[in-house]
Amino acid sequence: MAEVLLETRGLKTHFPIRAGLLSRAVGKVHAVDGVDLKVHAGEALGLVGESGCGKTTTGKTILKLIEPTEGEIRFEGEDITHHSARQMAPLRRRMQIVFQDPFSSLNPRLTVGDILGAPYEIHGIATGSDKNDRVARLLRLVGLMPEAMRRYPHEFSGGQRQRIGIARALALEPKLIIGDEPVSALDVSIQAQIINLLKRIQGEFGLTYILISHNLSVVSHVCDVVAVMYLGQVVEIAPRDALYFDPKHPYTEALLSAVPMPEPGRKRARVLLKGDVPSPVRPPQGCRFHPRCPKAMARCATVAPQLKPVGERHSVACHLHS
Amino acid sequence: MAVDHRPLLQVEDLKVQFRLPTGILPAVDGIGFTLDRRETLGVVGESGSGKTVSSLALLRLLETPPAEISAGSVLFEGRDLLGLSETEISDVRGRSIAMIFQEPMTSLNPVMTVGYQIDEALMRHYGIPRREARARTLELLTLVGIPSPERNIDGYPHQLSGGMRQRVMIALALSCEPKILVADEPTTALDVTIQAQILDLMVGLQEKFDTSILLITHDLAVIAETAHRVAVMYAGRIVEAAPVATIFGAPRHPYTQGLLRSIPRIHRQRLDVLAEIPGGVPDLTRLPPGCAFAPRCPRADAHCRQERPMPVAVAPDHVVSCWKANDG
Numbered sequence: 131m132a133e134v135l136l137e138t139r140g141l142k143t144h145f146p147i148r149a150g151l152l153s154r155a156v157g158k159v160h161a162v163d164g165v166d167l168k169v170h171a172g173e174a175l176g177l178v179g180e181s182g183c184g185k186t187t188t189g190k191t192i193l194k195l196i197e198p199t200e201g202e203i204r205f206e207g208e209d210i211t212h213h214s215a216r217q218m219a220p221l222r223r224r225m226q227i228v229f230q231d232p233f234s235s236l237n238p239r240l241t242v243g244d245i246l247g248a249p250y251e252i253h254g255i256a257t258g259s260d261k262n263d264r265v266a267r268l269l270r271l272v273g274l275m276p277e278a279m280r281r282y283p284h285e286f287s288g289g290q291r292q293r294i295g296i297a298r299a300l301a302l303e304p305k306l307i308i309g310d311e312p313v314s315a316l317d318v319s320i321q322a323q324i325i326n327l328l329k330r331i332q333g334e335f336g337l338t339y340i341l342i343s344h345n346l347s348v349v350s351h352v353c354d355v356v357a358v359m360y361l362g363q364v365v366e367i368a369p370r371d372a373l374y375f376d377p378k379h380p381y382t383e384a385l386l387s388a389v390p391m392p393e394p395g396r397k398r399a400r401v402l403l404k405g406d407v408p409s410p411v412r413p414p415q416g417c418r419f420h421p422r423c424p425k426a427m428a429r430c431a432t433v434a435p436q437l438k439p440v441g442e443r444h445s446v447a448c449h450l451h452s
Numbered sequence: 453m454a455v456d457h458r459p460l461l462q463v464e465d466l467k468v469q470f471r472l473p474t475g476i477l478p479a480v481d482g483i484g485f486t487l488d489r490r491e492t493l494g495v496v497g498e499s500g501s502g503k504t505v506s507s508l509a510l511l512r513l514l515e516t517p518p519a520e521i522s523a524g525s526v527l528f529e530g531r532d533l534l535g536l537s538e539t540e541i542s543d544v545r546g547r548s549i550a551m552i553f554q555e556p557m558t559s560l561n562p563v564m565t566v567g568y569q570i571d572e573a574l575m576r577h578y579g580i581p582r583r584e585a586r587a588r589t590l591e592l593l594t595l596v597g598i599p600s601p602e603r604n605i606d607g608y609p610h611q612l613s614g615g616m617r618q619r620v621m622i623a624l625a626l627s628c629e630p631k632i633l634v635a636d637e638p639t640t641a642l643d644v645t646i647q648a649q650i651l652d653l654m655v656g657l658q659e660k661f662d663t664s665i666l667l668i669t670h671d672l673a674v675i676a677e678t679a680h681r682v683a684v685m686y687a688g689r690i691v692e693a694a695p696v697a698t699i700f701g702a703p704r705h706p707y708t709q710g711l712l713r714s715i716p717r718i719h720r721q722r723l724d725v726l727a728e729i730p731g732g733v734p735d736l737t738r739l740p741p742g743c744a745f746a747p748r749c750p751r752a753d754a755h756c757r758q759e760r761p762m763p764v765a766v767a768p769d770h771v772v773s774c775w776k777a778n779d780g
Binding site: 181287288289290323325344348390391406 | 498613651697725726
């Protein structure tokens with residue numbers, strides 16, 4: 131098996147809630163609350179869950195765009211948990227991010243050539259015509275014409291802007307790319323183009339992906355391993371086929387059954403969950419999913435289940451499986 | 453007396469354009485459809501297809517200028533909504549045709565309790581005193597599945613989650629027992645588990661109240677699960693309309709076919725490459741002279757690029773605007 135490129139152990143990211151005259155911390159949001167992940171080189175890991183489950187915060191914490199509260203992050207075996215911004219600088223070449231909104235993630239006052247040339251200049255890799263050649267190559271790689279260099283982001287459609295965002299992430303030949311809902315803002319007919327592009331460049335450059343998405347269908351196309359998050363914790367992690375076709379956690383089952391299918395007339399047994407996701411400020415005692423779980427038992431209200439292996443790279447945090 | 457076979461709502465040749473400094477933008481370019489009693493018509497399209505503008509035009513909710521309804525008629529119960537006075541159309545809105553939007557927070561008043569807002573609608577429409585309205589409001593909140601309605605009736609919109617706010621919007625829309633509910637991306641801002649709850653609620657209420665629903669969305673899967681008939685829009689026109697099973701099982705327009713092939717689906721066998729529709733959504737101010745989809749269409753020829761296809765019935769309830777619709 132390929133080496134482990136990225137690993138988190140007991141990762142926690144809490145945000146203080148401040149109130150009153152002295153802005154005292156009166157509580158905290160348990161955004162990420164004990165996440166263990168292992169991502170092997172060349173693999174695509176999907177991080178799925180509903181809004182507020184902590185998937186985006188997990189991604190940003192891994193990149194140290196947000197400081198972790200507790201736990202450990204290892205990248206290529208190196209502990210980067212407490213790295214300063216200066217220590218992170220050389221690592222940034224190897225870990226990149228692609229954002230959801232291609233309309234706000236590109237500086238509107240810079241040409242595409244400036245945007246894509248910046249990484250080469252900042253890292254002192256190339257200038258002048260050498261830099262321009264590299265930018266032209268990047269543009270062709272993501273399916274745009276090199277002439278795009280002289281134009282500004284607003285001259286491009288959403289799909290084309292997302293291609294530019296991907297080109298920027300690729301500029302420094304990273305090992306790891308974190309995509310935070312990279313196709314969610316795009317039109318249906320454009321989504322497929324970007325999904326195909328992400329898969330093609332992964333094969334071409336042997337990239338490792340962490341794909342953060344609420345869209346389980348998109349994740350099923352790109353990812354080899356999928357982790358389902360609920361209220362700051364991973365409740366199930368499994369290879370793609372096992373997760374989609376043999377889910378073990380009642381939340382994964384409910385989530386999958388709620389995905390609408392473009393097949394009219396096919397009536398499925400849908401697990402309709404009651405109520406909303408509870409607040410991550412005061413997560414429920416015991417299993418965090420128990421107040422909404424159709425299979426909850428007495429023990430679930432008091433004892434928090436741990437992630438336990440149930441199959442080949444398949445782990446689940448549920449008392450039904452311990 | 454003869455039975456009335458006319459559809460509840462009949463839209464013909466509706467045209468909406470925006471006058472912009474850069475030119476005229478034909479947002480909706482001559483669309484026509486019908487909506488029957490107790491039917492759900494799904495209108496599906498991508499950004500700029502004109503699906504939202506058409507629905508706003510029906511209720512005359514577009515700001516004029518820049519928008520201008522330049523042609524067409526919207527027949528509802530024998531009257532053309534486009535010819536009504538401001539007072540008359542305002543009476544239709546709410547009483548006969550209600551609307552719910554994607555983001556309920558922007559359609560609810562943030563400084564009034566949800567109960568107060570529903571009370572007001574009921575009092576205005578039925579001329580009943582607040583005490584009576586309050587009892588009905590409580591019933592409505594219970595009906596749409598708001599937990600502990602006695603307590604939440606005095607809550608403010610920001611105190612509720614997105615799914616709960618959409619339930620309140622539905623309660624508000626249903627308060628006057630409308631004949632038609634226009635729902636514009638009602639579940640797009642919601643998580644999948646909450647989306648499932650809301651779609652379930654809408655279908656249940658339709659059966660209970662015989663409401664007709666005009667469901668506008670970009671999500672083909674939501675359409676597949678809720679609509680009876682579907683109209684597919686592209687660049688301001690309806691390119692294909694048919695019963696839901698036909699649209700998904702035997703689509704005839706190359707755009708519909710391409711869209712269906714390009715949606716990622718959860719299958720055991722993973723595809724290496726998803727089918728793509730090349731290119732992007734066209735700029736409406738610079739539409740080509742022929743079929744608007746021709747530049748992206750795998751079957752387009754010179755004829756398609758020169759002349760616009762008109763809607764043709766390929767089966768009794770299946771209309772396609774494509775020169776190649778009969779080529780198989």
